[in-house]
Amino acid sequence: MSVRHSLLALLSGGAMHGYGLKTEFEAATGEVWPLNVGQVYTTLGRLERDGLVTAETEDEGQKVYEITAAGRDELRQWFETPVPREVIPRQELAIKLVFALRSGLADVTAVVQQQRLATMRALQDITRLKAAAEASGDLAGLLMLDGLVFQAEAEARWLDMCEARLARGNTAAGVAPRHPEMPPRPAAERSG
Amino acid sequence: MDVLDMEQAGRVYGSGRLRVVALDNVSLRVGAGEFVAVMGPSGSGKSTLLRLAGGLDRPTSGRVRLAGRDLSALGEAGLAEARRREVGFVFQEANLLPSLTAAENVALALEFDGVRPRAARAGARGLLDSLGLLAVAGRFPGQLSGGEQQQVAIARAVAGGRSLLLADEPTGALDALTGETVMDLLRQRCATGCAVVLATHNVRHAAWADRVVFLSDGRLAGATGPPPGPEYLLETGQPG
Numbered sequence: 001m002s003v004r005h006s007l008l009a010l011l012s013g014g015a016m017h018g019y020g021l022k023t024e025f026e027a028a029t030g031e032v033w034p035l036n037v038g039q040v041y042t043t044l045g046r047l048e049r050d051g052l053v054t055a056e057t058e059d060e061g062q063k064v065y066e067i068t069a070a071g072r073d074e075l076r077q078w079f080e081t082p083v084p085r086e087v088i089p090r091q092e093l094a095i096k097l098v099f100a101l102r103s104g105l106a107d108v109t110a111v112v113q114q115q116r117l118a119t120m121r122a123l124q125d126i127t128r129l130k131a132a133a134e135a136s137g138d139l140a141g142l143l144m145l146d147g148l149v150f151q152a153e154a155e156a157r158w159l160d161m162c163e164a165r166l167a168r169g170n171t172a173a174g175v176a177p178r179h180p181e182m183p184p185r186p187a188a189e190r191s192g
Numbered sequence: 193m194d195v196l197d198m199e200q201a202g203r204v205y206g207s208g209r210l211r212v213v214a215l216d217n218v219s220l221r222v223g224a225g226e227f228v229a230v231m232g233p234s235g236s237g238k239s240t241l242l243r244l245a246g247g248l249d250r251p252t253s254g255r256v257r258l259a260g261r262d263l264s265a266l267g268e269a270g271l272a273e274a275r276r277r278e279v280g281f282v283f284q285e286a287n288l289l290p291s292l293t294a295a296e297n298v299a300l301a302l303e304f305d306g307v308r309p310r311a312a313r314a315g316a317r318g319l320l321d322s323l324g325l326l327a328v329a330g331r332f333p334g335q336l337s338g339g340e341q342q343q344v345a346i347a348r349a350v351a352g353g354r355s356l357l358l359a360d361e362p363t364g365a366l367d368a369l370t371g372e373t374v375m376d377l378l379r380q381r382c383a384t385g386c387a388v389v390l391a392t393h394n395v396r397h398a399a400w401a402d403r404v405v406f407l408s409d410g411r412l413a414g415a416t417g418p419p420p421g422p423e424y425l426l427e428t429g430q431p432g
Contacts, residue, residue, distance in 0.1 A: 124416060126399070127396075149399070150396075153396050156395040160233065167409075
């Protein structure tokens with residue numbers, strides 16, 4: 001996530017203190033992404049160095065930050081450019097499944113089912129936050145939470161697929177089955 | 193008292209080589225006002241569970257209690273009566289009668305319950321109003337969107353104050369946002385004390401439930417829970 005551009009976006013509405021930026025950022029994103037105040041000041045320091053914001057020290061020693069014309073240009077460019085999608089994000093879960101299969105140390109189906117429960121719980125939590133955002137008419141919050149919902153959904157559906165493949169005895173990615181001598185379980189025995 | 197209490201319920205179809213275990217030793221309790229989603233791949237037993245819960249079918253082992261009554265102990269007539277009084281069903285297709293308005297469709301369900309026509313019409317309008325559907329009350333199904341039809345079907349299913357609402361993929365044909373309005377409606381019904389059991393493939397919609405149970409090969413394969421307390425309803429600003 002771009003803390004840099006988020007801070008520029010907040011400053012485009014008027015000058016602010018560092019701590020105010022932290023609380024405004026958290027409120028704007030439904031407090032889903034807590035922001036370290038140290039991270040805010042480090043980022044502000046870099047923005048100042050790059051000429052995207054100016055800082056003015058008040059009488060009480062607090063700094064007030066203001067966006068510059070170059071900062072507004074940078075922000076406009078950010079909005080106009082799509083966010084790059086990592087071609088192959090390094091996912092701990094995918095790596096865990098690969099090594100659960102390879103090492104033979106874990107019941108892969110159990111790993112998948114346990115993960116799906118955790119994903120489902122997270123999805124329920126996000127959905128409750130959505131209901132709250134809906135009730136308070138927080139459109140920006142709803143858009144952000146919808147994004148989290150669809151990401152969690154993608155993971156849950158992928159896990160469903162993993163389970164189905166495992167049940168079919170179909171070994172993904174050319175990995176040898178753990179017990180090649182075991183016959184595959186009859187698949188189409190049940191009907192709902 | 194639980195609205196639905198399935199105790200080690202099983203359902204086997206056929207025998208010998210054609211024997212199919214559709215549901216295997218499943219226990220599930222759903223309290224008044226609770227929203228439970230059932231998930232699992234095709235053939236995992238979701239629909240069988242719903243059929244047993246709603247008294248459309250009987251378990252071959254175990255027990256199903258509906259509002260405290262053991263369905264296994266009832267004859268066909270008793271079962272039909274329990275079903276009519278306690279259970280509402282919603283399916284993927286709304287199946288509204290096309291020649292009747294939305295309100296008349298709901299009123300008809302009340303008349304089947306023995307309510308006189310005039311009172312049934314008033315009851316139907318009151319129910320549609322409480323669900324925020326009064327604007328569509330006078331329209332025919334052909335004049336309603338898919339989402340509106342499904343909302344009216346839910347109103348019809350809960351007409352007469354049934355204690356259990358069973359929904360089998362009610363959002364299958366709807367887009368993402370419309371599907372959410374249907375989920376919202378199901379949760380509103382829970383707030384009035386109705387128990388809801390939803391079978392679905394849609395994880396986003398299942399996440400609206402208080403509790404999600406997973407079926408695999410006819411068996412329970414995990415559940416989120418325990419259900420949150422009443423403070424959950426306050427936190428989420430439950431409408432109604």
